[in-house]
Amino acid sequence: MSALSSFYERIHQPEYTGENRCLPCTAVNIMIAGALTVAVAIISPLAAVPVVAGSLAAIYVRGYLVPGTPELTKRYLPTAVLELFGKAPEDTETWETIERMEYAKENAINPEEFLIEVGAVEPCMDGMDICLTESFAGNLADRFETYRSTGVSNESLAALFDVSEDDLTIEDRSYPAVTVNRRVQKWPGDAALIADVSTHELLSETTAQWGDVPLSQRLNILKSLRSFHELCPACGGEISIGSTTAESCCHTYEIVAVECGDCTERLLELDPEVIESAPTDSGITA
Ligand SMILES: [Zn+2]
Incomplete structure (x- = not known):
């Protein structure tokens, strides 16, 4: 040297x-x-x-x-300034995307109608919310178990993003992350990754129409569906919801974390302020 x-x-x-x-x-x-x-x-x-x-x-x-x-x-740069640089808490971005998706419903699918039609979700027993159907949840549970033992392959990841394995780089981070077409795609934990890949595969096998849904909307729907699981996709433990402090490069902020009580793998991270202002009449907001 x-x-x-x-x-x-x-x-x-x-x-x-x-x-x-x-x-x-x-x-x-x-x-x-x-x-x-x-x-x-x-x-x-x-x-x-x-x-x-x-x-x-x-x-x-x-x-x-x-x-x-x-x-x-x-500590001192206001959120508005950080937003200019795209450094604001990440879930603001996620929810903004979800809102854009609402607007684009004309061109894309209505997630709730679509998922009901293909038999993935149905009104819950209480009639208030939307839940996974028994058969869809059962098929997912089988897939979770497979991925628990085999891990998620590069092939499965590539399929999730509609790319070939060559266009995919696995990033070495403390949480699952891949670079696809120069964009970093990440999950808050293994539970989220296993949930997304399994749900994508099952929906692909259920209907060819899933493949026609715009990729960004597909990823948002998968993300929304993560909150529907009663047991942890990564280990089968109970899901718990709690608040915690997250840190990006230039900002610390409070988030609501949906994670496994047993293996602590995370399914979702949400900005509590955004949750409060979000419409609550529908279970699927993508
Ligand atoms: Zn777990």
Whole structure:
């Protein structure tokens, strides 16, 4: 290893660069670098050149110039600003997508009607909500058990996104994540991954029409259906609902977590404020 690349390795911070780069932090740091350069240039225009070069290089390699900015933006940047950079709590995005899907119902399917028609869901015993039909839930349970022992194959993942296995990269993270067509797709836990893959396969086998549903709507429907399971897809344990604090690169926020009481694998993470404002008359909001 050359001296230069070992220097690079030493100062390079992968947790704040590349895919993990915090855009608001980068923007704030570039502004600070600009102000610093101007200040130096007033005293000595020549000295400003290495200052601007050094500052930008530091931001590029380390993700920030001023130590602690990822922490500072997390604490002080208002949500509205973070939203500009796409760093707002993720479920706002999810629910916005779900709302867009509502709007696009004309072109896509009505999820509830569709799922009732193919025998996946039906009105619950209490008549208020919508539940999985006994046969659909039973078939799903069989599939969950298979995936519990075999794990989810790349082939199954590729089928979920309508791509070939070559277009899929498994990411090494603490939660399941894959990159599909340069977009990272992730699940809050194995329970969610097993639920999505199993439900997708079962719906594909039930009706060819499922394959015609737009991919983004399909993924949203799968996500909605995750909250319908009474037992954990990953281990068969009881599902519990609780609130917890989640952290993205520049923000901490409260979420409602639907997870397994036994293996703690997570099925869903939802923004509590969004849940309160969401319409509650239908079980499926995709
Ligand atoms: Zn479990």
